[in-house]
Amino acid sequence: MSFDDFLQAFFSLEILQQAWPILWAGLLNTLLLSVVVVPLGFLGGLILALLGTVHSRWVRWPLIAWVDLFRSLPPLVLLVFVYAGLPFAGLEVTALTAVAIGFFLNTGAYYGEILRAGIESVPRGQVEAARCTGLTAAQAMAHVVLPQAVRNVLPDLISNTLEVVKLTSIASVVALPELLFQARQAQSVTYNATPIMAAAVIYFILLWPVVRLLSRLENRQMAGRR
Amino acid sequence: MTNWDRFLDSFFNARVAAEYLPKIIEGFWLTILLAACIILAGVAAGLALAVLRSLGIRVLNWAIIFVVDLFRALPPLVIIALLYFGLPAAGLSLSGFAAAWLALSLVLMAFTEEIFWAGITAVPKGQWEAARSTGLGFLDTFTLVVLPQAVRMVIPPLTNRTIAITKGTALASVVAVQEILGAAQAGVSFSFNPTPLTLGAVAYLVLFLPVVILGRWVETRFAWKR
Numbered sequence: 174m175s176f177d178d179f180l181q182a183f184f185s186l187e188i189l190q191q192a193w194p195i196l197w198a199g200l201l202n203t204l205l206l207s208v209v210v211v212p213l214g215f216l217g218g219l220i221l222a223l224l225g226t227v228h229s230r231w232v233r234w235p236l237i238a239w240v241d242l243f244r245s246l247p248p249l250v251l252l253v254f255v256y257a258g259l260p261f262a263g264l265e266v267t268a269l270t271a272v273a274i275g276f277f278l279n280t281g282a283y284y285g286e287i288l289r290a291g292i293e294s295v296p297r298g299q300v301e302a303a304r305c306t307g308l309t310a311a312q313a314m315a316h317v318v319l320p321q322a323v324r325n326v327l328p329d330l331i332s333n334t335l336e337v338v339k340l341t342s343i344a345s346v347v348a349l350p351e352l353l354f355q356a357r358q359a360q361s362v363t364y365n366a367t368p369i370m371a372a373a374v375i376y377f378i379l380l381w382p383v384v385r386l387l388s389r390l391e392n393r394q395m396a397g398r399r
Numbered sequence: 400m401t402n403w404d405r406f407l408d409s410f411f412n413a414r415v416a417a418e419y420l421p422k423i424i425e426g427f428w429l430t431i432l433l434a435a436c437i438i439l440a441g442v443a444a445g446l447a448l449a450v451l452r453s454l455g456i457r458v459l460n461w462a463i464i465f466v467v468d469l470f471r472a473l474p475p476l477v478i479i480a481l482l483y484f485g486l487p488a489a490g491l492s493l494s495g496f497a498a499a500w501l502a503l504s505l506v507l508m509a510f511t512e513e514i515f516w517a518g519i520t521a522v523p524k525g526q527w528e529a530a531r532s533t534g535l536g537f538l539d540t541f542t543l544v545v546l547p548q549a550v551r552m553v554i555p556p557l558t559n560r561t562i563a564i565t566k567g568t569a570l571a572s573v574v575a576v577q578e579i580l581g582a583a584q585a586g587v588s589f590s591f592n593p594t595p596l597t598l599g600a601v602a603y604l605v606l607f608l609p610v611v612i613l614g615r616w617v618e619t620r621f622a623w624k625r
Contacts, residue, residue, distance in 0.1 A: 182488035241615075245607035246600060247569035250580050254600055257584070258593040261409040263402075336563075339474035346573055353477055357484065366485035373477050380472040388468070392517050 181365075188367040192359035196371055199355030206269075206341045206351055210276040211334055217281020222288035223314070243282035249343050251275045256347045268349040272341075280337050287329045291322030328390040335383050339376070352376070415594040419586040423598045426582035430606065433500060433578060434565045440504040441564070442557075445511020452512070453519055453541065463512065470509035475567050478502035483574040499571035507564045514556050518549035555618045562610050569603075579603060 224236055243251070256271035266274070295318050303313035323330065345354035352372050359368035452463050470478070483498035493501070522545045530540040572581035579602045586595025 179489055183485065241608060241611050242604070245604050245611050247566040247580070247603060247607075249569040249572070250600060250603055253580065253584065254593075254596050257587060258410070258596050261593045262406055335471075339472075342474035342476045343570070345476070353474070353480060357480060360484060364488075366481070366488040369477070369481050369485050373473055373481055376474060376477055377469060377472045381468060384468045384471045387471075388513060391513070392520060394517075 183366050183370045185365055185367045188363050188365045189371055192356075192363065192368040192371065195355045195359045196352065196368060196375070199350060199352035199372070200375055202350055202355075203338075203341055203352040206272065206344060206349070207338045209273065210280065210341065211337055213273060213277050214280030214337055215284050217277045218284025218286075218288050221281060221285030222292055225285070225289045226292060226314070240282045240285055243278045244286070246279070248275060248279045248340055249346060251279050252343060252347060268344065268347040271347055272344045272349060276337070276340075280333070280340070283333050283336075284330070287326050287333060288322060290329075291326035292318055294325045295321045328387060328394055331383065331390070332387055335380060335387065338380065342376075410593055410597050412592050412594040415586075415590045415592045416598060419582075419590065419595040420598060422577075422582045422586060423579060423595065423602055426577055426579040426599070427602050427606065429576070430568050430578040430602075433496065433568045433571060433576070436500050437503045437507055437565065437568070438561055440500070441507025442511050442561070444504065444508040445513075446515055448508065448512040449515035449519060450541070452516055467509040467512050470505045471513065473506075475502055475506050475564075476570050476573065478505065479570055479574055495571060495574035495576040498574055499568065499576055503564055503567050503570075506567070507561065510560045510564065511557065514553045514560065515549065518553035519545060521552055522548045551621065554621045558614050558617045562607070562614055565610075566607060579606075 221236065221240060224232055227233070246254075252271060252275040255274050256266060256268065259266050259271070299317055299321065300313050303317040304310070308316065341351055342353040344351050345357065348354065350358075352375060353369075356368040356372035360366060448463050448467070452460050479498055479502040482493055482502055483495060486493055486498075526544055526548065527540060530544040531537075535543065568578055569580045571578050572584060575581065577585065579599045583595040583599030586598075587593055
């Protein structure tokens with residue numbers, strides 16, 4: 174195979190031009206999907222983390238079981254279960270609903286663990302001091318504990334968010350027309366790998382700055398652990 | 400038939416379960432095989448890259464950083480698609496197993512390198528200097544003094560990352576590997592009953608629940624007092 178053939182197979186401008194509208198639509202859907210599932214997962218995690226502050230074993234143990242359950246199931250398994258399984262229970266779900274449910278359960282568990290660690294990292298004295306000044310428990314949580322908790326685990330939160338955005342690519346399995354799905358469509362029509370290569374390049378351009386930022390934060394975090 | 404009976408008949412159908420259990424068990428072993436291959440290759444390659452990076456050869460380090468960033472930014476499913484659907488265009492056909500193995504190994508390699516590198520740089524410079532001044536060479540200093548301290552620091556993040564990437568083996572079902580999810584989906588489409596999916600979910604829980612709980616333990620066991 175000559176170099177020209179290789180270029181033609183993976184970096185064909187002509188194919189890219191043809192496929193661009195399809196890829197663009199996919200990119201927009203990927204962004205849209207991220208904007209939906211990231212806050213959804215974060216919300217789920219926040220609920221779990223707040224429940225984790227309740228000192229009752231009737232809350233604590235079911236909570237740990239819930240989190241470990243959804244951390245044990247691979248996200249794709251959860252998604253397929255929701256999408257292909259629920260119709261048998263008489264519940265027709267659209268691809269988007271299935272993705273939303275799957276991400277809420279899966280990424281919620283991860284965000285929950287991170288936020289729990291964050292809340293635990295805030296010294297008890299902070300809550301006590303806040304309560305002494307007359308804040309209610311809810312106010313102390315919202316205005317004193319959570320802001321510090323989020324700051325303490327910011328690298329982990331960003332890292333998880335990066336993973337969630339990458340994970341939106343599994344929505345292609347349930348035929349949601351996001352970037353990877355569109356690229357596969359274009360590839361199967363053109364018999365050319367350029368669209369998938371283009372999708373990879375788009376993901377890289379989009380997420381590389383986040384990876385750089387994380388790499389810096391993580392190095393600093395590890396150095397601080399000595 | 401009440402709704403409850405219908406639900407049981409769909410998701411916990413004993414006849415279907417008996418028929419597809421052998422397939423799921425085959426898939427179970429295949430998942431373990433794939434995961435083992437990924438962990439071996441990924442961790443070894445990642446550690447090798449981190450060691451290479453500590454040599455401090457500038458051009459080489461840029462190349463390593465780029466490769467690591469690349470595989471941290473790309474969604475694993477996109478890499479699998481590129482290898483499985485794209486490479487044939489270059490006259491190179493990989494089996495689904497090989498494509499999934501290579502893709503996930505590269506991703507694990509990237510994260511492992513990053514984690515080990517952070518660990519190595521977190522070992523104080525004085526450790527290097529003290530070891531060198533006792534007459535140890537670069538290699539001895541690195542393997543006997545620096546690496547053992549680095550490894551201890553990196554065990555919790557490395558364990559968690561390895562678990563997360565190992566769960567990515569479910570993505571192999573997209574490229575027709577009959578691991579747990581692949582076998583379960585095939586079972587659903589043959590039997591028109593979601594019980595194989597239930598079995599698959601249980602199989603994943605059997606496999607990953609102990610690992611997730613182990614991860615929790617590792618995190619507290621190796622936690623560094625801050």
